[in-house]
Amino acid sequence: MGFVPLLLLSFLSTLVIPSMAQPSRVKIGALFTYNSTIGRSAKAAIEMAMADVNADPRVLNGSHLDVLMQDTNCSGFLGTIEALQLMENEVVAILGPQSSEIAHIIANVANELNVPLLSFAATDPTLSSLQYRPFFLRTTLSDQFQMSAIADIVSYFGWREVVSIFTDNDYGRGGTISLGDALNGKRMKISYKAAIPPGANQDRISDALVQVNLMESRVYVVHVNPDSGLEIFRAAKNLGMMGSRYVWIVTDWLASVLDSYLQPDSEIMDVIQGVLVLRQHVPDSNLKRAFVSRWNKVNAGIGLNTYGLYAYDSVWLTAYAIDRFLREGDIIAFSSDSKLNNTTGSAINLSSLKLFDRG
Ligand SMILES: *[C@@H]1O[C@H](CO)[C@@H](O)[C@H](O)[C@H]1NC(C)=O
Ligand SMILES: *[C@@H]1O[C@H](CO)[C@@H](O)[C@H](O)[C@H]1NC(C)=O
Ligand SMILES: *[C@@H]1O[C@H](CO)[C@@H](O)[C@H](O)[C@H]1NC(C)=O
Ligand SMILES: *[C@@H]1O[C@H](CO)[C@@H](O)[C@H](O)[C@H]1NC(C)=O
Ligand SMILES: *[C@@H]1O[C@H](CO)[C@@H](O)[C@H](O)[C@H]1NC(C)=O
Ligand SMILES: *[C@@H]1O[C@H](CO)[C@@H](O)[C@H](O)[C@H]1NC(C)=O
Numbered sequence: 001m002g003f004v005p006l007l008l009l010s011f012l013s014t015l016v017i018p019s020m021a022q023p024s025r026v027k028i029g030a031l032f033t034y035n036s037t038i039g040r041s042a043k044a045a046i047e048m049a050m051a052d053v054n055a056d057p058r059v060l061n062g063s064h065l066d067v068l069m070q071d072t073n074c075s076g077f078l079g080t081i082e083a084l085q086l087m088e089n090e091v092v093a094i095l096g097p098q099s100s101e102i103a104h105i106i107a108n109v110a111n112e113l114n115v116p117l118l119s120f121a122a123t124d125p126t127l128s129s130l131q132y133r134p135f136f137l138r139t140t141l142s143d144q145f146q147m148s149a150i151a152d153i154v155s156y157f158g159w160r161e162v163v164s165i166f167t168d169n170d171y172g173r174g175g176t177i178s179l180g181d182a183l184n185g186k187r188m189k190i191s192y193k194a195a196i197p198p199g200a201n202q203d204r205i206s207d208a209l210v211q212v213n214l215m216e217s218r219v220y221v222v223h224v225n226p227d228s229g230l231e232i233f234r235a236a237k238n239l240g241m242m243g244s245r246y247v248w249i250v251t252d253w254l255a256s257v258l259d260s261y262l263q264p265d266s267e268i269m270d271v272i273q274g275v276l277v278l279r280q281h282v283p284d285s286n287l288k289r290a291f292v293s294r295w296n297k298v299n300a301g302i303g304l305n306t307y308g309l310y311a312y313d314s315v316w317l318t319a320y321a322i323d324r325f326l327r328e329g330d331i332i333a334f335s336s337d338s339k340l341n342n343t344t345g346s347a348i349n350l351s352s353l354k355l356f357d358r359g
Contacts, residue, residue, distance in 0.1 A: 023063050023332055026322055029086035030069045031079060031096035037226035037253075037260050038098055038121050041308030043069070044299040046095060049315030059323050067095070067315075074227075076101045081350060087113055090334050093318050095311065100124035100171040103136065110135040113337065118318060120310035124174030139314040140307065143175040143223070144182075146251055146278045150221055151182035153249065153276070161191035161217040162249075165208070165232065167224045168195035175223040175251065191217045196224060196232070205235045213239065219247040222275075226253040233271045248275040252306070255279035260303035280306040 030046055033039040046067060053065050068089055072079035079102035086094055087109065093116045097103050103122040110117045111132070118139045119127075125144040127136065154162055164179055166172035172195070180190045192215045194208045209232070212220065222232060229250075236242050254277045258264070282288060291312075295304050326332075 022061055022326065025064045025066050026060065026332065027066045027068060027089060027091045028318055028322075029083075029089070029091040029094040029096075030067050031072055031082060031086065031094055031102070032069075032098035032121070033074050034071045036074065036098070037256050037305065038307040039071075040302055041256075041260060041305045042098070042120065042311035044295075044302045045304070045308040045312040046315055048295070048298055049312045053315060053319040059319050061323070061326070063322075063326070065315075065319055065322075072097060072099070072102060074099070076105065080105050083109060085350070087115055091115065092322060092332055093118060095120065095314050095318065097122060099169075100127060100174060101169050103127055103132075104170055107132040107136040112339070118314045120314045121307045122171075124170050125178040126170070126174040139317060140310045141280060142178075143171075143251065144178045146280075147175060147179040147182045149278060150179060150249055150251075151186055151188065154183065154188060154219065155186045157247075159217075159219045159247070160188050162188070162219045162221050163192045163194060163212055163215055163217050164190045165194045165196065165212065165220055165222045165224065167228075168197050169225075171225070172196075172223055179221060179223070191215060198225065199228070202231060202235060205231055206239065209235055209239055209241060213241060218245055219249070221249045221251070222254075223251045224253065226257050229253055230257065230268060230271065233275070237271055242271075242274060244274075250275050250277045252278050252280055256305040256307060259305035262301065262303055282306060282309055 032042050034043055046069070050065060050067050053059060068086060068091060070082040070086060072082060076099070079097055079099065083094065083097070083102070083106040094110070095118050097106065097117070097119060098121040100122040103117065103119055103124070104127065107117065107127070111134070114135060116135050116137055118137050120139045122138065123140060123143040125142045125147070127138065128142050128144070162179075162183065164176045166176045176190070176193060183189050192212065194212050196205060196208055200208075222229065224232060233242065233248075236248075242248070250272075254272065254275070258268075258277070261268070291309075292304065
């Protein structure tokens with residue numbers, strides 16, 4: 001009796017082998033924070049791109065592209081663990097991560113396991129380092145480009161010094177270093193750096209701005225997280241720092257926030273009155289117009305920002321790459337990493353990781 005299922009199984013597996021070259025499904029991962037300015041746009045964009053790819057017979061020759069999405073919820077810890085979980089699920093690429101902080105950590109994993117990360121939102125210029133090659137790919141622009149543009153603006157108006165106000169994380173610090181380099185190249189400088197801790201409350205932000213207000217330079221460059229950045233202008237307004245004697249130059253995070261609103265929000269427009277905002281340029285084209293009008297039909301209520309566009313393109317980029325990989329006769333297969341041999345005794349069970357209660 002015991003033989004029957006065995007025979008059936010081996011019969012099935014011989015049937016499966018000939019179609020191995022064209023897998024029925026191909027899995028990719030996606031790693032970002034759902035409840036965030038960038039994440040809301042990216043999620044809708046990725047879903048739209050998946051549907052478009054799977055409906056297009058010209059790409060992937062019938063293989064279905066699956067995306068396993070994970071919500072990093074603004075946490076470096078969760079993002080890292082979830083990246084490992086995606087790798088465990090044998091994904092051939094990961095879209096993301098959204099945050100530069102997580103990118104710094106998991107680029108090492110990607111490079112060890114040969115699984116490309118296509119980050120549509122990690123803009124920290126230091127991620128361009130060869131250290132993160134070749135499996136960390138940026139499908140957005142490095143902040144180096146907007147920092148050069150800011151240096152040009154500052155130089156044009158003949159200001160010699162600026163104050164940098166930034167979130168004290170990899171994104172904020174990396175951007176500030178890049179701004180400093182761009183200014184130095186034009187014999188200008190950052191005269192004061194005001195680092196705002198991630199998640200700072202109103203009091204903490206006000207304290208930082210009071211310090212900033214004591215500085216001679218009244219030219220401020222604000223490079224902070226889209227999800228908390230407006231608090232800075234609310235605090236600045238309370239401190240009377242939004243008047244005509246002050247110059248506020250803001251990186252593209254604010255453009256993403258504004259693009260996320262379907263209608264301008266009057267409270268926000270009031271609080272940011274007079275600031276100069278940089279925005280990534282996506283040239284107008286028939287393709288873009290058609291996309292935007294389709295977006296408005298499919299994603300009612302969700303604003304499209306530039307990172308949404310990058311996320312959409314990243315899915316297509318991945319699909320084309322996998323398509324080519326398969327057409328060239330490659331097979332999707334995974335093998336054990338010999339460097340991990342000695343960890344098999346521990347067989348990481350994530351739910352068995354414990355908090356040190358009084359640590
Ligand atoms: C989303 O984030 C905002 C703060 O950024 C928070 O107030 C809100 O409760 C969050 N919503 C969910 C569903 O987690
Ligand atoms: C996200 O993180 C916040 C605070 O860290 C927490 O309150 C919230 O429950 C988390 N949301 C999800 C969906 O895990
Ligand atoms: C597409 O897949 C079919 C099997 O489903 C296979 O016969 C054919 O050779 C594939 N075409 C290309 C271009 O790989
Ligand atoms: C690791 O294990 C594989 C088989 O699982 C073996 O081929 C390889 O030699 C081992 N490497 C080391 C360094 O022990
Ligand atoms: C694996 O661990 C054993 C002892 O636990 C050690 O002798 C050996 O060198 C280790 N191998 C590698 C590849 O690290
Ligand atoms: C993983 O750890 C949890 C908590 O220690 C335990 O309940 C669970 O059985 C473990 N799972 C496996 C597959 O070992």
